[in-house]
Amino acid sequence: MLAHQSRAFNSTSGPAVGAMGSTSGGISTAPGSIGSTGPLGGGSGGALGGHDCSTLSSISMRLGRASAVSAGPLCSPPTLVRSVPQAASAATVRRMRARYRSEGLWGLVDGRAVRQRSALGRADERVVAAVRKVLEGQRERSTGTLVRLRRRVGWLLEEEYGARAVALPPASTFNRLVHAVADGQGLLGTAAQRRWHASRPAPPFTPTVALRPGELVMLDSTPLDVLAVLDDGVTGRLELCIALDVATRSICAAVVRPVGTTSVDAAMLLAQMVVPTAMRPGWDAALSKQRSVIPYERLIALDARLEQAAARPVIMPETVIVDQGRVYVSASFVSACESLGVSVQPVPPANGPAKGNVERTFRAIADGFSQYLPGHTGSYVSQRGAAAEQDACWSLAQLQALLDEWVICGWQERRHEALRHPMMPRVAVSPNEMWAALVAVTGHVPVPLSADDYVELLPVRWQAVNDYGIRFGYRTYDHPGLNPHRRRRSPRADQNGRWEVQPQPLRPEPGVGTPARGMARGAVGPRGGGTAPVHRVHLRPRPPHPGTPREPRRTRGGDRPHRRRGQRLRPRPTPPPTPSHRRLGQRPRPGRRRP
Incomplete structure (x- = not known):
């Protein structure tokens, strides 16, 4: 049918x-x-x-x-x-x-x-698990090649499943599998990149928001990619310490020091933040606060110190965010913050993203300031020129003055993409414009530092007071106020009878209205017992002019000069004989020469 x-x-x-x-x-x-x-x-x-x-x-x-x-x-x-x-x-x-x-x-x-395809393809799950385990294990190790990774994965599979129980894919297939597993997870790349990714907190991330000036201030230090002529006449690397206000992105203070930041440098940042930056001789009048977008007339009625100030905000910090460096967690820095009523908030160890604002500012300083200076070395050794040391001609004080001027005219007046006006979100504003907008809402309360407050931020040294005064750091300080303490022992038996001295290491240059020899800002005497300014009567000879050749640096062990790599030693000239020698033509006995 x-x-x-x-x-x-x-x-x-x-x-x-x-x-x-x-x-x-x-x-x-x-x-x-x-x-x-x-x-x-x-x-x-x-x-x-x-x-x-x-x-x-x-x-x-x-x-x-x-x-x-x-x-x-x-x-x-x-x-x-x-x-x-x-x-x-x-x-x-x-x-x-x-x-x-x-x-x-x-x-x-x-x-x-509509079939969902896996990025791992048809790879064996045991091989994928072994790759993940080996990658996690070498996160803190030095960077290696994919050949080393493949061998370690093979060893791990033999330990867990036996010899030849699980076959490894070919090298090219294995490399594609590794990239499919590790790309975007922070398991490949340099050791610094892996540590940075491992230090990040688990998402979702909460952005750092500051709504008023001084609410959050980030402090950090980084090597400056510039060689400078140091106090001993030798070129060396520098270190930059800055204080960045999160709400306005203003560089409230910046200090350039030789490599090795101390707690005193960090404390000086706090003092510079609350003190207006004075106009220096030679600066253009356009750098003054009166010529800027800052509401000068309204602020001068509240704070008379702003009359001759430069166009940099005066911000009193409420909370400072620091890393786990020994400088920022030291007792002296914490006590300096407590004296100003500032709270300290440390970030987790090795967590750069926790203070990404200041890290990005360091990069902007390198791009907009450091690379234009003679003696620029670059961020890496491969970027350094052949004549970087010979090009270095600026001293430490000159670089500090250049940096202060650049912060005012090159940073504070520059439009920042992260700064948006609340009523005009499509318009990027500069740090000074943002500070002017926020200070109109939050107000400005001047916090002038007294002499005692300023002294509390200075470092403490214990020195003996002799007839010639106080000598340290190749300088001698003296003042009539030291007469009651000369050749006398202090009541502090634990300090071997020495007196407490608090110098100002960042201002060794002569002060305004002082004699040519200058004046060192400092204090002598026990805490709370009064202070006495100290006059400097002897200074170590200044470094020679950068254009003149310098003698090789001599070590403390004798007259043998310190020779750098690739530098030839010049023969030492023989001094002429003098009649005081025992025999005509006899050379003087070598010995140590005083500086």
Whole structure:
């Protein structure tokens, strides 16, 4: 019976195919056609090639529909809605019909187009787990090659599963697998990059928000990529310490010191923040606060110190954010903060992103200031020029003056992309403009430091007071106020009878209105017992002019000069004989020469 029905169906395939052609070429809306109930012809009524569909079996109907779909359109149907160009077998039609009944229209979608592919491909899960474990284990180790990583993964697989139990993929496939596992996870790259990624807290991250000046101030130090002529006449590297206000991105204070920042330098940053920067001789009048966007007339009525000040904000810090360096967690720095009423907030160890604002500012200083100076060395050894030491010509004090001037005209007046006006978010403003906008809301309270407050921030030394005064750091200090303490022992037996001295290491130059020899800001005497300013009566000879050749530096062990790498020693000239020698032509006995 089935064969007879199939032959009858095929015998009338001409009209049937024509009717189905209108279905395969489009969905016809003519009544009585097989496509009237959908593309699959799921209806039970209608005629198929002039035969009643009710007299045909289900299998015959499916075969007929599959043949019609495979044949394609033979004539143009009266109404075209959608074309179905691909062919389908009877088995495909059965599967599509079953998926349509169970999943609906989504069951007719080709699964290959929506299949989710893994970035690891078909890699063995044991190999992937071993790669992850080895990468995590070498996060704190020195950077190696992928060959070393592949060998360690192989050793780990042998320890866990036995020899040759798990096969390693080829080298090229293994390298692609490593990048698929480690890219974006901080497991590859340099050792510094891996430590930086490991020190980050777990996301989501909370941005640091400061709404008023001084709410959060970040303090940090970094090597300055410039060589300078130090006090002993030798070129050396410098270190930069800055205090950055988060709300206004203002550099409130900046100190350049030889390599080796001390707690005194950090304490001096606090003192400079609350003291207006005075206009120096030679500075243009455009650098004054009166010529800037800062509301000068309103502030001068509150703080008279701003009358002759430069255009740099005066910000009293509330909280300072520091790292775990010994300078910023020392007792002297913490006590200096406590004396000013400033709270100290240390960040987690080795967590650079916790103070990313100041780290980014260091990069801006290197790009906008350091690279334009003679003696620039670059951030890496590979960037250093061949004549960097010979180009260095600025002294430490000169570089400090240049940096102070650049901060005012090159940083405070520069538009910062992270600073947006609350009422004009599309307009970037400068640190001075942001400080002017915020100080109009929060107000300004002057906090002048007294002489006692300033002395509390200075370092403490214990020295003996002799007839010539006090001598340390190749300088001698003297003043009539020392007369009651000369050649006398202090009551402090634990300090061997020496007196407490607090010098000012950042201001060794002569003060304003003092004699040519200058004046060293300092204090002598016990705490709370009064202070006495000390006059400097002898200074170590200044370094020679950068254009003149310098003698090689001599060591403390004798007259042998200190020779640098690649530097030839010049022969020492022989002194002429004098009549006081025992024998004519005899050379004087070598000995130590006093500086």
